[in-house]
Amino acid sequence: MEEDNAAKGLMIMWAIWNSRNSKVKQGRKIPATLLASQAIDFLDTFLAAQPRNQRQLHGDQEQWTPPQAGVVKIKYDRAINPNTRTGGIGVIIKDSAGTFLGAVQASLLGKTDPFTVEVLAALKAMDFAIEKGYPVIDLEGDALGVVISLNSDMQDLSPLGNVMNVGRMRSKLFQSCNIIHVRRRCNQAAHQLEKDATTIQDYLKPHNCIPQFIANTVSTKCIV
Numbered sequence: 268m269e270e271d272n273a274a275k276g277l278m279i280m281w282a283i284w285n286s287r288n289s290k291v292k293q294g295r296k297i298p299a300t301l302l303a304s305q306a307i308d309f310l311d312t313f314l315a316a317q318p319r320n321q322r323q324l325h326g327d328q329e330q331w332t333p334p335q336a337g338v339v340k341i342k343y344d345r346a347i348n349p350n351t352r353t354g355g356i357g358v359i360i361k362d363s364a365g366t367f368l369g370a371v372q373a374s375l376l377g378k379t380d381p382f383t384v385e386v387l388a389a390l391k392a393m394d395f396a397i398e399k400g401y402p403v404i405d406l407e408g409d410a411l412g413v414v415i416s417l418n419s420d421m422q423d424l425s426p427l428g429n430v431m432n433v434g435r436m437r438s439k440l441f442q443s444c445n446i447i448h449v450r451r452r453c454n455q456a457a458h459q460l461e462k463d464a465t466t467i468q469d470y471l472k473p474h475n476c477i478p479q480f481i482a483n484t485v486s487t488k489c490i491v
Contacts, residue, residue, distance in 0.1 A: 333363045338443075340405045343392035344457035345384040348465035354378035355467075356388040357460025358395050359485070367485055370456075370474040371395050372464035385410040386430050388461070389417060393437045393444070395473075402442040407449045414448040456484045 334340045339362050346355040354375035360368040373391055378384050389408055396404050408414055416423060416431050417438065423431045438444040451458065459481045464472070477485050 333361075333365060334405045336363045338363060338403045338405055339368060339396070339401045340407065341392050341396055341401075342407045342449075342454050342457040343388040344409060344451075344454050344461045345381065345388045346458070346461040346465050347379050347381055347384065349379065351465065352377055352379050353465045354384035354387070355461040355464030356384065356391050357457045357462075357464055358388070358392045359456045359460060359481075360396065360399065360401070361485075367477050368401075369395070369399060370460060370478065370481075372460050372467060372472040372474075374464050374467050374470055374472075382410070382412065383427060383430075385413045386416075386427055386434065389413055389446075390430070390434050390437060393434070393441075397437075397440060404441055404443070405445045405447060406438075407447045407454065409449055409451040409454045411448050414446055417446045456481050459484060 339360055341358060341360050343356065343358045345357075347353075348355065356373040356375065357370070358372075359370040362368055371391065373387075375384060375387065378387070385408065389406065392406055392408075393404075396406075417434050420435075422428070438446065460478070463478075463480060
């Protein structure tokens, strides 16, 4: 745990230094609300690319953990395809027994800002749960800044403040909506869905059965 916190601290310091350089050299200011999220996002991406025996040094649980009985777990994630200037969203729902309840992909043409697409992914996950009729949910995403913002009651003055407010209001439509941060390597099925979503032509693609390309991930209950 101490090693993990040290890695996070170093990445956040790097993000602050990078933000300073962007401001001085390019005149581009990175909102403070994004810095920690971006830093941990980069760290999770790096760790997910390491061999499994190195990943386990960090002690994070990589098995799927069920929610309480009567609660469904919804995981969401986003991807960006810079070549097509397309954002991709992936959402997957499972119940406390690990049963697959549904998934959805969305392709967002022209959306290339990671934070924006992550927020839209969280909104799509909530909309999907409402459409499916699930009143009690655990909503899990791997962008810390989005999770913190959606859980906050403070006024959001960032450019995405209005979208964040919509997300907060949407979460109050549920009997219970726990918005939780997870590491990227614990969000693998949603990650596979959103990467594929950047290549689909349909804006929205729901799945009532497990898509073949995530079947192994879902069936083994690993990293989902």
